[in-house]
Amino acid sequence: MVKENQSLLNKLNIATDIVLTFASILLAYWFRHILLNIPASYGVGIYLQFTLLIVPLHLIIYSFFDLYGSFRTKRFYKEAASVIQANTILLALLIVLLFVFKYVHISRWVLVIFGIFNTILISGKRYLLRKLLSSARMQGYNLKHVVIVGAGRTARDYLDTIQKKREFGYHYTGYIAESDRLGEKRLGGYSDLYQVLNDRKPDEVVCALDISESEHLKQVIADCEKTGSKVSIIPFCYKYISSRPYIDQLENIPLINVRRIPLDNMGNAFLKRGMDIIGSLLLILLSSPLMLFAAVGVKLTSRGPVIFKQKRVGLNKKLFTMYKFRSMKLNTESGTAWSKNADPRKTKFGSFLRKFSIDELPQFYNVLKGDMSLVGPRPEIPFFVDSFQEQIPLYMVKHQVKPGITGLAQVRGYRGDTSIEKRIECDIEYIENWNLLLDIQILLQTAFKAFKNDEQLVK
Numbered sequence: 001m002v003k004e005n006q007s008l009l010n011k012l013n014i015a016t017d018i019v020l021t022f023a024s025i026l027l028a029y030w031f032r033h034i035l036l037n038i039p040a041s042y043g044v045g046i047y048l049q050f051t052l053l054i055v056p057l058h059l060i061i062y063s064f065f066d067l068y069g070s071f072r073t074k075r076f077y078k079e080a081a082s083v084i085q086a087n088t089i090l091l092a093l094l095i096v097l098l099f100v101f102k103y104v105h106i107s108r109w110v111l112v113i114f115g116i117f118n119t120i121l122i123s124g125k126r127y128l129l130r131k132l133l134s135s136a137r138m139q140g141y142n143l144k145h146v147v148i149v150g151a152g153r154t155a156r157d158y159l160d161t162i163q164k165k166r167e168f169g170y171h172y173t174g175y176i177a178e179s180d181r182l183g184e185k186r187l188g189g190y191s192d193l194y195q196v197l198n199d200r201k202p203d204e205v206v207c208a209l210d211i212s213e214s215e216h217l218k219q220v221i222a223d224c225e226k227t228g229s230k231v232s233i234i235p236f237c238y239k240y241i242s243s244r245p246y247i248d249q250l251e252n253i254p255l256i257n258v259r260r261i262p263l264d265n266m267g268n269a270f271l272k273r274g275m276d277i278i279g280s281l282l283l284i285l286l287s288s289p290l291m292l293f294a295a296v297g298v299k300l301t302s303r304g305p306v307i308f309k310q311k312r313v314g315l316n317k318k319l320f321t322m323y324k325f326r327s328m329k330l331n332t333e334s335g336t337a338w339s340k341n342a343d344p345r346k347t348k349f350g351s352f353l354r355k356f357s358i359d360e361l362p363q364f365y366n367v368l369k370g371d372m373s374l375v376g377p378r379p380e381i382p383f384f385v386d387s388f389q390e391q392i393p394l395y396m397v398k399h400q401v402k403p404g405i406t407g408l409a410q411v412r413g414y415r416g417d418t419s420i421e422k423r424i425e426c427d428i429e430y431i432e433n434w435n436l437l438l439d440i441q442i443l444l445q446t447a448f449k450a451f452k453n454d455e456q457l458v459k
Contacts, residue, residue: 009133010068016125017062018055024118025051028110031117046105057093061086076130080123081437087122091115137169144170147202149193149220151177151186152210154234173202177213190216197227205231242432262434263401271436272373279374279443280367287361294325294358301349304330307362312379315402320371322379323362327353363405375439376404377427378415392420398427401434408438411445 025047033040062068065082094111136142146162148155155175159182162170174185176193187196197205205224209217214236224231235241235256246257262268298306308326311319327350346354353359366372372379377398380388388395409415409426430438 009129013068013126013129014059017058017122020121020125021055021058021118022048022051024114024121025054025110027117028114031113032107032110040107042105047110050106054090054094058090061090061093075433076127077438077441078433078435079126081435083123083126084119084437087115087119133169134167138166142169144203145173145200146170146204146206147173147187147196147200148175148182148206148208149177149190149216150208150210150213151175151179151182152208152213154210154236154238155182155208158206158208158234173200190219193220194223194227197223197229202229205229207231207233209236211236242428259397259400259432261400261431263431268434272434272439273370275436275439276367276373280364284364284368287364290358291325291361294353294361297349297353298326302326302329302347311382312403313382313385313399314371314379315399317385317396317399319382320366320379322366322372325353325359325362326350327359360405367405371402373402373404375406375430375442376402377407377430378410378423379403388420392424394428395420395424397431398424401431406442406446408442411442411449 026044029040029044029047032038059068065086067079067082067086091111091114095108098106098108098111133142148159155177159172159175162168162172172185174187174196175182176187176190176196178189180186187200205220207217207220209220217233221231223229241256241258242260246260248255248257263272295306304326306326308324308328309321310324312322314320327347328345329347350359363372367374385395407427408430409423412422412426414423414426430442
């Protein structure tokens with residue numbers, strides 16, 4: 001049933017995208033030639049005819065970006081990023097076609113405006129569709145029926161996840177194993193799998209065998225293939241593999257790269273560095289009056305330097321000097337003491353600076369120098385890095401990218417004296433799933449949260 005539902009949803013997605021494409025060209029024409037009152041050389045009919053060319057190109061490009069497949073477990077920001085990339089390519093291709101064939105009937109500006117409207121409308125539609133489907137699945141509709149093979153730790157983790165995330169719409173039919181460790185819904189042993197699949201006809205079989213049960217894998221795959229059942233395999237070592245692993249090939253042997261980092265790609269790194277340079281220059285210019293106020297305030301209210309300099313661990317575990325406006329009294333613990341919300345070392349003016357994150361502004365110069373990025377894992381002092389690398393799993397992975405002024409952990413509330421484990425989870429999620437849209441999203445959330453900092457003011 002889920003296959004029929006998915007087919008219907010795909011057709012609905014395509015049909016609504018076509019409608020929104022025509023709506024976008026009409027809005028673009030209205031915006032430029034009616035709202036802005038710029039005379040049009042040709043009527044709206046020419047643009048509607050041109051849209052008949054846009055639609056097939058639109059569908060082909062969207063298909064290449066897998067925008068008409070299942071998005072049951074795909075995060076919205078990834079889907080929105082794909083929409084932006086697909087529309088950018090579509091717009092560039094249309095402009096090139098107009099230039100090559102010297103088609104002067106269509107305004108280039110109308111096309112640019114069309115691209116903006118089309119991105120907003122289609123992203124909005126897909127977000128709404130997600131919400132509607134999530135609500136339907138919570139009510140028991142459009143469910144994917146799964147059978148789990150295995151009863152060990154891997155199977156338990158998978159079962160706990162699909163039962164916790166009900167909005168994904170997975171219905172647990174039962175499990176196949178020799179023991180009953182997974183609970184009451186045992187459908188039989190491994191030798192019964194073929195018959196169970198013929199009788200139950202699940203939408204998917206999830207093979208979650210532990211390493212001690214790996215000898216059954218060949219038969220499990222054979223039974224699934226004989227019954228035409230879709231099978232997915234969870235590696236027993238899945239906890240050590242990233243959410244988006246890179247798979248290389250040595251002859252017929254697949255090699256899984258445990259930690260795939262999008263910023264290892266030169267193009268991605270170039271885009272991020274470009275945004276850092278432009279963004280830091282712009283933010284230095286905009287915040288210069290505030291930085292002048294902070295510098296004068298620090299100098300007049302406490303003894304010591306205006307700028308606090310501290311060694312932090314950055315990209316590839318290299319040390320760099322990070323800048324902040326000094327918010328604490330001169331002390332000898334700056335290299336080993338953890339900064340806390342209610343910290344007696346803070347000055348009154350420093351407390352004000354930290355409350356509104358003004359003390360972080362000099363780090364724009366760190367970004368301009370290349371020591372830091374606008375977005376990334378927050379850097380720590382060497383003392384804590386030495387301590388945490390043995391205590392916190394995956395802690396050192398954060399040093400495979402540049403540290404940032406803000407990051408995913410910070411916008412989710414993990415800053416200051418909060419759980420270091422949760423911060424690392426967020427850092428790993430950011431590193432493995434980086435894209436430019438995610439950086440923009442984090443920067444916008446940081447701007448809104450800057451005035452909601454929970455630092456306590458010193459009275």
